[in-house]
Amino acid sequence: MAPGVFLGAFLGNAFFLHWSIPQALLIALGNTMGPLLGAGFLHRGKSPWKDFTTARDVYRFLGGMGVLGSGVTSIVGSLVMVKLSSENTGMSFVESWLAWWTSDSCSILMLSPAIFTWFFPENSRIHPSFSKRSDLLMGGAILALLLVGWAVYFFPGLPEMTSLGLTGMFLPFLVWVAMTMSQRKVFSFLGIILFLQFGATAMGYGPFAHLVKNPQDAMIGMELLGMMTGFAVILVNVLTLERRSVMEQLEHINRTLESRVEERTRDLDQKTRELSGQLLFLQLLLDSLPVPVFIVDPKGYFALSNQKLGELLGVAPPDLIGRSVDEFFDSGCFNLFSEDGASFSEDSELRREDITFCANGQKRTLIANRVSIQNPISGMIVSLQDISERVFLEQRIQEREQLFRLIVETLPLPMIISRKSDSVLLYANPSVGTLFQLDIQPWIGRPLLSFWADPNDRDLFLDEVTQKGVVLDRESELRMPSGEKIWMSISGGFSHISDEDVLIVAFRDIHEVRERQMILHQEVRTDFLTGLGNRKDLQEALPLSIERAREGATPLVVCILDLDDFKAVNDLFGHAAGDILLREMALRMKASLRAEDYIARLGGDEFVLILENLEPNEDLIGFLDRFRELIEMPVALPTGENVSIGLSLGLTIYTEGETDPDLLMRQADEALYRAKAEKGSRSSWWKIYSMAP
Structure with missing residues (x-):
């Protein structure tokens, strides 16, 4: 970019302003060095300047480009104009530098932001509320700007001081624009005002053209006013954006806090309801529960009980009050105190499954859950669940499992259980060892793929079991540990044991039958x-x-x-x-x-x-x-x-x-x-x- 700036400045100074070649080169050098130094100032440090996001960005832009960059450019240009120019401008170095610097700084402050937001739209901050503004509002703003400009610069017969006072109308208008519109629109309005002021002043209209006799002084005054106006508008826009961003963050924090407070309130309400329920538990819940529940005091006597407990024990609930728990249950089942008897046991919650007692001549098995309490009654709440039928069923299942194992162990037909996923052997009855002529125990936990003459045949068998559910008498060729291949009739199906998908397979040796069939087939x-x-x-x-x-x-x-x-x-x-x-x-x-x-x-x-x-x-x-x-x-x-x-x-x-x-x-x-x-x-x-x- 620097070569382009240098070349453009050189050509403009040489051919349009008719400077000599050395003068044009020096001025072009100054026009290039100034922006480069200003850009270097903007991008130094750990957080380089990217856009007009914060007031600090505005100050950095003003210092880097408006002061440093324009200062270098104006110093070089003034030195060339005063020291090397053959024409006598009648201006001292300070006057020349001031005119040059105000011109560059005014252009940078009022034109550069607009150019930046148009050429780099991704860096232009557009507040969500700005994007909702209609094009009608934008058109009205442009029309109002034109009307104010016409009144200030072109209204016929308007006194100079009145015209000068009317220029102040630009400021509230621009402040309104800066606070309600996007940066691209705000900075574009600044550019429009700059062109309007420069054009009108150059044409001899407006307060600066009439009040100041020297046109150069008029332009400097107009530029200084533009610099201050541009800086103020940019700063207002950025501060507005910062304020809106902060307000959004505060609103987000407020919503988050409200949500957390609401959640905490719900939790507190829930805990309050739970606490209320616990208080009502002593009076209402005991009789409403479908299971036997009672309260026992630290000495082991019934304090309260419900109707279900009375039905279980065969005693009316009022008759249980004051009686010892040990009369009905095993001694020490509900001991609440520690060994020294001086304090409550730290084990305040307990689940017991070994509580047995006789009721109506029948032995019953219970599951007891206890919770220690302090208020309003010191002791513990005990709930019981009769699992006698479940225990009876579990015993029957265990007996059947033992019977099944006995049948499988003594079955002359070889049977194995292997994991479906990887063919790892989980169980094999003794007949398997007899069939394969080996000790089967070392094979438990090892894959059985080597026993298949063709490993793909197992996959085909699994596919067939998946399709049919159970496969009966499928002929497959297996391999003995000696390497000999024998034919087997295989029957099997899938099952689920100990959270694993397994394959249960029974074998029948058909090797001799197969050989006889082959002989008969050959004879035929x-x-x-x-x-x-x-x-x-x-x-x-x-x-x-x-x-x-x-x-x-x-x-x-x-x-x-x-x-x-x-x-x-x-x-x-x-x-x-x-x-x-x-x-x-x-x-x-x-x-x-x-x-x-x-x-x-x-x-x-x-x-x-x-x-x-x-x-x-x-x-x-x-x-x-x-x-x-x-x-x-x-x-x-x-x-x-x-x-x-x-x-x-x-x-x-x-x-x-x-x-x-x-x-x-x-x-x-x-x-x-x-x-x-x-x-x-x-x-x-x-x-x-x-x-x-």
Whole structure:
């Protein structure tokens, strides 16, 4: 900003005021140094000047900018004017400095605040009450200002002294503005008045232009009046804001005090009502309470009692007065005095749950609450609550819990209780240790995730329990401490024990059953004679091969073949020899296949081959040639004869997009049929479906 001030001052003095270059440079330097020194004065110390918030801010602004800044600027300018100027102004240094200083100070006091609040609106203090003023009030203020200015400076035929006296009308008007409007409006009015006074005086109007013959003296007088007026208005505005702020703080403090006093009053009223209630307690509350209540004196005799106590003891309340409490309750239950018997016990409040007595031949259990009192009767107030039924129920629950624990402990079915959140074991019955062949006690407090063969299986089990509430006979694979995996049937559900969400699980070992099921499942899918897959196994294997070929875009060949002249071997050598031949053919076929290939026996002498990742034109032909050579090799029968048989084969190639296994089987069967039909004249022992006419 300083370079801009320096450049603007230099250009204005050089080109508009026609100063010489050295003079313009020196004056520009003074115009720059003055504001910089004034700004430094404002921002020194721990609390730099920010805005017109307090009277101290106004004084700092007046001292920094109005005195220090303007003083430096006017001293430099006066020295240049008097010492370096070639023109004779007829003014001494003091006269020049006074004229220069009043001009700068007046401009700073009456224009700078308005510029500051317009360019930095966030620092302009606007009291909440100011913001509610209407634009009509603002317009009226401007109109009044113009009317006063016209009357002071332009009213025709107005005597000079009258005009001078009317200038005082600006002050109450500005004081009113300063006390009722925001700083931006107040400071703007100051600027308007400055321009009005300067303009009118420069044009020869107004009291300063007529009363003072020297125009320079008139301007100085007008500027001094403006300085004082501006300072007074700014100070009034800031003091008004401070007063309003203080009043608001006082109002806030007053409201806070009123609120606290009101709250304290309510507390006192409440305590007064409580005290009144305590006083009425002796006369009214005893009989209105639904529980037995009595007052016992320091010697242990009944002083007062209510009807409920009489019903409990089987004695009318008036007959209890003066009788010893020990006649009905355990001796010493309500002893109020200390051991030396000289003073009240410090334990003035007591809750007892071990008070028992017999009433009407039945033993009763009570909870007693006692409070010592001094006035109007010295002793203590005792209230009783009959908890005999609750004690009876608690005993029954405890008996049932013991029974349940006994059942669980002796149950041959393993059962555990673990924390739901982290699988930490909380309880396990002895059968768990027997099942897992370990001492279960060291595992209490440790997580059980390692017992799941798949830790994610526990999360799935928890989700299922969450959805269904209780899960029965879910088959899961668990891991023994030895590392062996076994299958278990798991049943469980959630519960809440000791403020914790728990999972209760019972196990049943189904490992042997599972193995038998797997054996039966394998037997159902296996051809009993050859050990190859049967038709049911083929129905599961072929769709999976088609899916792999579709996803991987790989070749897939499906073949159906049967053995030529197999019936003749059965007829000539018997069915036992035929079975031997089939088993040998199955072994040879399986030995010729790769790991990804598949073979199954449909029945009789018919077989199915599924060949994956085999190129139809090259690998397929080579494979079929090798396959035929291996099959047609002689087979030694138990009778000593060697027999050789041929084979016929039909195949089809999987077409992308086809997903029907039955269609591929029909195509391969049709190709086999054509191969067998052309047996006498065929040039090849196999046919492909796409080549069939």
